[in-house]
Amino acid sequence: MDIQRGQSVLRAKRRKRIIFGLVGLLVLVGVTVGLMRLRPAPPGVEYATLWPDTVKRGPMLRQVRGLGTLVPEEIRWIPTLTEGRVEKILVRPGTKVKAGTVLLVLSNPQLTQEAMDADLKLKAAGADYRKLEVSLTSDVLNQKAVMAKAERDAEQAAEQERINKDLLKLGVISPQTEHDSATAAEQLKGQADIEKQRYENSMQVRQAQLAAQQSLIDQAKELAQLKHTQLEALKIKAGTDGVLQEMAINDQELQEGQQVTAGTTIAKVANPARLKAQLKIPETQAKDVQIAQVAEVDTHNGIIPGRVSRIDPAVINGTRTVDVTLEGALPAGAVPDLSVDGTVTLQRLSDVLYVGRPAFGQDNSTVGMFKLDPDGKDATRVQVKLGATSVNAVEILGGLKEGDQVILSDMSRYDAYDRIRLER
Numbered sequence: 001m002d003i004q005r006g007q008s009v010l011r012a013k014r015r016k017r018i019i020f021g022l023v024g025l026l027v028l029v030g031v032t033v034g035l036m037r038l039r040p041a042p043p044g045v046e047y048a049t050l051w052p053d054t055v056k057r058g059p060m061l062r063q064v065r066g067l068g069t070l071v072p073e074e075i076r077w078i079p080t081l082t083e084g085r086v087e088k089i090l091v092r093p094g095t096k097v098k099a100g101t102v103l104l105v106l107s108n109p110q111l112t113q114e115a116m117d118a119d120l121k122l123k124a125a126g127a128d129y130r131k132l133e134v135s136l137t138s139d140v141l142n143q144k145a146v147m148a149k150a151e152r153d154a155e156q157a158a159e160q161e162r163i164n165k166d167l168l169k170l171g172v173i174s175p176q177t178e179h180d181s182a183t184a185a186e187q188l189k190g191q192a193d194i195e196k197q198r199y200e201n202s203m204q205v206r207q208a209q210l211a212a213q214q215s216l217i218d219q220a221k222e223l224a225q226l227k228h229t230q231l232e233a234l235k236i237k238a239g240t241d242g243v244l245q246e247m248a249i250n251d252q253e254l255q256e257g258q259q260v261t262a263g264t265t266i267a268k269v270a271n272p273a274r275l276k277a278q279l280k281i282p283e284t285q286a287k288d289v290q291i292a293q294v295a296e297v298d299t300h301n302g303i304i305p306g307r308v309s310r311i312d313p314a315v316i317n318g319t320r321t322v323d324v325t326l327e328g329a330l331p332a333g334a335v336p337d338l339s340v341d342g343t344v345t346l347q348r349l350s351d352v353l354y355v356g357r358p359a360f361g362q363d364n365s366t367v368g369m370f371k372l373d374p375d376g377k378d379a380t381r382v383q384v385k386l387g388a389t390s391v392n393a394v395e396i397l398g399g400l401k402e403g404d405q406v407i408l409s410d411m412s413r414y415d416a417y418d419r420i421r422l423e424r
Contacts, residue, residue, distance in 0.1 A: 042378065042419040050422075051409040052372065053356035057402045060354045062347040063391040064289065066322065068279035070299070070338045072270035073325075076240045079265045081233040084108040086258045093246050097238040103247065103267055106234040106260070115227035122220040129213045136206040143202045147195040154192040157185035242271040245336060270336055276326060277306065279342040280319040284362070286311070288346045295324045298341040302331030308344060343391060352387070353396040359410040361386050361394065370420060372405040379407060381418045 084106030091103045164181040167173045238244065247254045247267045254266055277297045281289060293308045305328045312321035324342055361367040365386050370379035384406075387395030400406065414420055 042421045043414065043417060044421045044423045045379075045414070047422045047424045049409075050407050051356075052405055053408050055353060055355045055396060055400045055402055055404045055406065057353050058351065060349045060352050060388075060393050060395060061345055061390060062288075062349065062388050063343050063345050064281055064285040065341065065343045065391045066279035066281040066319070068277050068340055068342055070275045070297075070334060070336055070340055071278050072242075072245075072272065072336050073274040073276050074240070074242070074271040076238070076242070076269045077265050078103070078236060078239060078267040078269065079263055080106065080236065080260050081262060082106070082108060082111060082230045083262045084111070084234050084260060086254060086256050086260065089247070089254065089256055091238075091244055091247075093244050095244050097242060097244050097269060099238055099240050101238045103236045103238060103244065104254070106236065108231075108234060111227065111230055111234070115224070115231050118220065118224035118227045122217070122224045125213070125217040125220040129210065129217055132213050133210055136202075136209055140199070140202045140206055143195070143199045147192070147199040150188070150192040150195040154185070154188040157181070157188040161185040236267065238267075238269050240269055240271070242269045243336075244268075245270050272336060273330075275330060275334060275336065276309070277304075277324040277340055277342050279322045279324060279340075279344075281322050281344070283315045283318055283320055286320040286322065289320075289322055289344055290346075293344055293346065295342055295344045297324055297326060298343075299331055299334050299338060300340070301333050304328040304330065304334075346390075347388070349388065349395065353400070353402060354393045355396055355400070355406060356408050357389060357392055357394045358406075358408040360412070361389070363387070363389050366399075368415075369399075370407040370411055370414075371400065372407070372422070376405075377422055379420050379422060 085108070087105045087107040089104045091097060091101060097103070161178075161181045161184075164173060164178040168175060168178040245268045249258075249260065249264060249266055254260075260266060277295075279295075279297075289308060289311055291308055291311065295306045295308055297304045297306055304326045306324040306326045308322055309325040310323035312323075314320070322342075322344065324344075358367070358369060363386065366383055367386060368381045369384045371382045372379050382399050384399035385397040387397045389395070411420075
């Protein structure tokens with residue numbers, strides 16, 4: 001009996017252990033599941049570091065902004081027409097110049113020698129012309145004298161023929177004598193015609209040879225003028241009224257004694273009274289920019305109204321260049337290459353729901369934004385559908401209503417949270 005009772009006690013103890021183990025396991029599982037279902041505590045964010053804004057309804061200007069510089073509308077790049085060495089720099093950048101102002105002087109000994117040779121060739125060609133003219137004129141005069149003698153001989157022979165005809169009628173001379181005088185008159189008349197043709201031909205020869213020699217003179221004259229023009233081009237002039245902006249080669253300041261080749265651009269003259277703004281607009285925003293749209297250019301010393309005059313079709317480093325023609329007076333300090341900010345007005349929306357532009361989001365996209373709770377202690381993430389964007393505002397198409405307060409700051413570090421606590 002004692003053995004059976006002992007076995008019962010052991011079985012009872014074993015059952016208790018199993019029951020306690022199952023209960024403990026169930027408790028552990030319950031605690032784990034409960035902990036897993038617990039939402040993490042929202043992180044705290046210092047309210048003073050945030051950028052909140054209130055959703056409004058009303059008119060909204062669609063604008064794009066870009067950085068840029070003021071550039072002259074009239075720029076003259078001055079190249080060298082001939083090779084030479086910089087002999088003297090007369091004007092430095094920043095100086096006002098006139099069209100005829102000599103900026104610098106080049107020297108070219110070879111060109112100077114060529115100009116002297118061209119002048120000598122021109123003088124020689126002129127001397128040859130005068131020598132040829134005298135010679136040809138003498139030939140013409142000699143031929144004219146021969147022609148005049150032949151004409152006189154022909155006239156005398158014709159007169160003798162008439163006399164002999166009268167004498168023949170009187171029977172004073174024989175028919176043979178009269179026939180001989182007629183033959184002589186005819187021969188001399190033919191000789192006179194030939195000499196006349198020779199005289200006319202000599203005149204034509206004179207004109208032709210003098211014309212040929214004159215062409216040589218003209219050729220020598222053109223060459224001499226070219227060389228003197230090249231010599232004059234060694235004096236580099238401004239070519240237009242304005243301000244000398246730079247005098248350099250490949251961004252290196254030009255120095256006296258430096259050798260430059262023909263065709264090298266060495267100076268830039270601009271008219272500072274006529275400036276335009278060249279703005280760099282991000283390519284994603286430049287697609288809506290059109291010619292003649294209203295713009296404003298901030299020179300940091302005044303705002304100048306203007307209009308878009310040109311849009312560069314090429315994209316460089318993610319931006320497109322937009323030229324803005326300035327329509328207002330230039331403020332003090334507005335000079336070429338001045339850094340400016342420009343704003344182009346794309347469209348005026350009359351009655352839309354809008355808010356300040358957040359640090360993220362593009363046109364017609366849906367983004368998550370933190371909306372402040374009514375008590376202002378917490379903010380909850382909501383999905384907001386954006387419409388048209390501007391420089392400082394964005395249209396709201398859905399997810400928010402008028403009067404809602406949202407956070408515009410970059411909240412990407414809280415992407416893992418749908419709720420934050422605002423610490424004031």
